[in-house]
Amino acid sequence: MMAGALDGIRVVDFSRVFAGPAATQLLGDLGAEIIKIEEPGTGDSARVFGATEAALQRFGGVSASYLALNRNKRSITLDLHIEEARAVALRLAAQADVVVHNFRPGVMQRWGLSYDAVRALNPRCVYCEFSAYGQTGAMARVGANDVALQAHSGLISITGEEGGEGVRSGTSVVDLQGALAMDSGILAALFHRERTGEGQYIETSLLRASAHLMGNFYTEYWLDGTIREPMGTANHLNVPNQAFPASDGRVIIIASGDKMWRRCAHALDAAQLDRPEFAKLLDRRRRRAEVVEALSAVTSSMTCAELLQRLSAVEVTIAKVHSVGEAADHPQLAAINGVVDFRFDGHAIRSVAAPFDMSATPPRMYREPPMLGAHTDEVLRQFGYDCEQIAALRRVGAIGPTATASERTPSA
Amino acid sequence: MMAGALDGIRVVDFSRVFAGPAATQLLGDLGAEIIKIEEPGTGDSARVFGATEAALQRFGGVSASYLALNRNKRSITLDLHIEEARAVALRLAAQADVVVHNFRPGVMQRWGLSYDAVRALNPRCVYCEFSAYGQTGAMARVGANDVALQAHSGLISITGEEGGEGVRSGTSVVDLQGALAMDSGILAALFHRERTGEGQYIETSLLRASAHLMGNFYTEYWLDGTIREPMGTANHLNVPNQAFPASDGRVIIIASGDKMWRRCAHALDAAQLDRPEFAKLLDRRRRRAEVVEALSAVTSSMTCAELLQRLSAVEVTIAKVHSVGEAADHPQLAAINGVVDFRFDGHAIRSVAAPFDMSATPPRMYREPPMLGAHTDEVLRQFGYDCEQIAALRRVGAIGPTATASERTPSA
Numbered sequence: 001m002m003a004g005a006l007d008g009i010r011v012v013d014f015s016r017v018f019a020g021p022a023a024t025q026l027l028g029d030l031g032a033e034i035i036k037i038e039e040p041g042t043g044d045s046a047r048v049f050g051a052t053e054a055a056l057q058r059f060g061g062v063s064a065s066y067l068a069l070n071r072n073k074r075s076i077t078l079d080l081h082i083e084e085a086r087a088v089a090l091r092l093a094a095q096a097d098v099v100v101h102n103f104r105p106g107v108m109q110r111w112g113l114s115y116d117a118v119r120a121l122n123p124r125c126v127y128c129e130f131s132a133y134g135q136t137g138a139m140a141r142v143g144a145n146d147v148a149l150q151a152h153s154g155l156i157s158i159t160g161e162e163g164g165e166g167v168r169s170g171t172s173v174v175d176l177q178g179a180l181a182m183d184s185g186i187l188a189a190l191f192h193r194e195r196t197g198e199g200q201y202i203e204t205s206l207l208r209a210s211a212h213l214m215g216n217f218y219t220e221y222w223l224d225g226t227i228r229e230p231m232g233t234a235n236h237l238n239v240p241n242q243a244f245p246a247s248d249g250r251v252i253i254i255a256s257g258d259k260m261w262r263r264c265a266h267a268l269d270a271a272q273l274d275r276p277e278f279a280k281l282l283d284r285r286r287r288r289a290e291v292v293e294a295l296s297a298v299t300s301s302m303t304c305a306e307l308l309q310r311l312s313a314v315e316v317t318i319a320k321v322h323s324v325g326e327a328a329d330h331p332q333l334a335a336i337n338g339v340v341d342f343r344f345d346g347h348a349i350r351s352v353a354a355p356f357d358m359s360a361t362p363p364r365m366y367r368e369p370p371m372l373g374a375h376t377d378e379v380l381r382q383f384g385y386d387c388e389q390i391a392a393l394r395r396v397g398a399i400g401p402t403a404t405a406s407e408r409t410p411s412a
Numbered sequence: 413m414m415a416g417a418l419d420g421i422r423v424v425d426f427s428r429v430f431a432g433p434a435a436t437q438l439l440g441d442l443g444a445e446i447i448k449i450e451e452p453g454t455g456d457s458a459r460v461f462g463a464t465e466a467a468l469q470r471f472g473g474v475s476a477s478y479l480a481l482n483r484n485k486r487s488i489t490l491d492l493h494i495e496e497a498r499a500v501a502l503r504l505a506a507q508a509d510v511v512v513h514n515f516r517p518g519v520m521q522r523w524g525l526s527y528d529a530v531r532a533l534n535p536r537c538v539y540c541e542f543s544a545y546g547q548t549g550a551m552a553r554v555g556a557n558d559v560a561l562q563a564h565s566g567l568i569s570i571t572g573e574e575g576g577e578g579v580r581s582g583t584s585v586v587d588l589q590g591a592l593a594m595d596s597g598i599l600a601a602l603f604h605r606e607r608t609g610e611g612q613y614i615e616t617s618l619l620r621a622s623a624h625l626m627g628n629f630y631t632e633y634w635l636d637g638t639i640r641e642p643m644g645t646a647n648h649l650n651v652p653n654q655a656f657p658a659s660d661g662r663v664i665i666i667a668s669g670d671k672m673w674r675r676c677a678h679a680l681d682a683a684q685l686d687r688p689e690f691a692k693l694l695d696r697r698r699r700r701a702e703v704v705e706a707l708s709a710v711t712s713s714m715t716c717a718e719l720l721q722r723l724s725a726v727e728v729t730i731a732k733v734h735s736v737g738e739a740a741d742h743p744q745l746a747a748i749n750g751v752v753d754f755r756f757d758g759h760a761i762r763s764v765a766a767p768f769d770m771s772a773t774p775p776r777m778y779r780e781p782p783m784l785g786a787h788t789d790e791v792l793r794q795f796g797y798d799c800e801q802i803a804a805l806r807r808v809g810a811i812g813p814t815a816t817a818s819e820r821t822p823s824a
Binding site for chain 2: 003005006026030049053065067069133134136137138139142143145147148149150151152153154156157158160161164165166168169170171172173176177178180181182183184185187188189190191194195198199200202203204205207209211212214215216217218219220221222223225226227228230231232233234235237238241243250252254282312315317318319321322323325326327331332333335338347350352353354355356359361
């Protein structure tokens, strides 16, 4: 097996739900050892997010979100409300290369697990804290989630039908931008540590991630006061650059440059489209509605396949508007090694691979998502706890029972 | 000045437009030296994206997008269609720690600037290639942009009004996810190189970035065939978890757990909301329309401020739906050190900071975005070209003229 870029790096992961687990899954794909700390009984609340009762029965008691974000991790349960569990957590953190958490500001301090507490024992530690609105300022202790920051950041205000009220981006774009922001910060800090021996504290938040997503809109507003609003599938940069109707679906057509627009017009219907008043980019931008109407009249009589064939042939950018199923099963994703297959609780599971590939240290799958607390005893032994100490921790409720897939009653 | 995590790292950046420049800006924020290669005459096409003629006159001839994504870089013009320019590019790449480009697959090969060509001279190089649909598979040579991949990935199909056709996310979420994917890959490769001396090739794409954004929807579909559709500001995970009308705007209210819902109901109108049929999460999910209608009837008679005050007091998650201007100017972003101010061509410019902060090696601003080719001669001298060689390159059109802000005719 090829080496991973993060082989030998240990991550103690207190994060729950979405952004943190997505971040640590990527570190695991890169070869890091991920120890996922969960609350006994319930565990990471994403284990049951959005899953119906029937689906939870079927798939080993976990949701699709959990399966999508938790490969390459081991799970240990710790009830951090109990002093003995906090002592275990501190011992783990003292021997970690990376600590990640997304508890609200102040919580890890109260539990004696702040960066200062960990650094005192482990000065090489990279400690990454992820919050809603950051660690300082008037909103530091306000709770939020992805959609709250889609609202707060203005993203909702520019997403939706023209003239409409604004909707959310259908996926958790702020969480996932936050996940890769955490990873970038952690990896930069590991690089710095490798060169200097110095650990450090990384801080990011849904607010920072959302502002990064909105950066060019903010800069534009700060320049001249421009406030953008929803434009359907279009944007303010170029025309045409949006969805058009076909007889059997929709396609995005992007023909922003003047030469590309001319090729587009001739490939579809020169008489209707190659008009002098549409010839220049700034004219098409001014006459957006007319251009869209004329182009739609032409495209709506053709199939998606015909439009794809005609416009690809003249190097005009075109893409089909896919459903989730069409997108997931499109062969190009598998062709670039973009899917990962594994088994979980007897079921075949497919998920999306790391967001990049590497020639020398490729991201890889080596461990299915863990059942809640499946590795509690194994991890405790690894950190020097003996059987009696483990039994004592279990008696006071500091750790939960050890449940593994093989011990479950088969559900079907 | 504090050290940067990437001090001493040199990035030769052939990327244009959005994802690549966003990626290399962050590397620059971390202290890397970024040499931006641009085409003489036009340069990075994002320099003029979406800017009106008036704005281009006012702001040193560049767009907000360019200003938002190109700090901490120097610009050199090279016409890579000319052999002498390609020789310069290869000399730069041979002395780079990182090379980044987003030309279509095959272009850098034709120019003698492929990974293999660079590695032969510079085996420690981390070479990052960013494309539309990846380097292999039937679609490898198909062009695309952010909105094309929002369509291809299914993101448009789950974004929009309930029952509607699907719209784009208002910002370039695929580009920006791709930017942080590039950064994560590059930083992981630099870490690996620091430990082993080995360089490598990193490959990512709009397709990989979009699939990462859609991962949990794909896993869900692969599990049981579920195909999600647009839900306005709501999602399928919890109820209530969406926008509600106030008398003077809209707020997001998230009260997903049963206890939080009860606190929400009592803080607003217990008689209308604390009903037994709404008490349980799965019931609220089944009766989504009724819950939304009942809650909307209550919220629409209150102001945003009143709702924020009442629900924050009982720790129910609430956020205001901001316009771009309200979001940009909200004091919390500045409070967490989330904005960066600089001057460009005599104008005060504000932009968004790196998407994370670091205690020992904080991201920082040290250079305003470059005028096109402003550092051509300076960079060439740094790489050993003398005045005569530079003049010869200019005579054959391999490099453009040196233009600096101070040499421009003031526009006002």
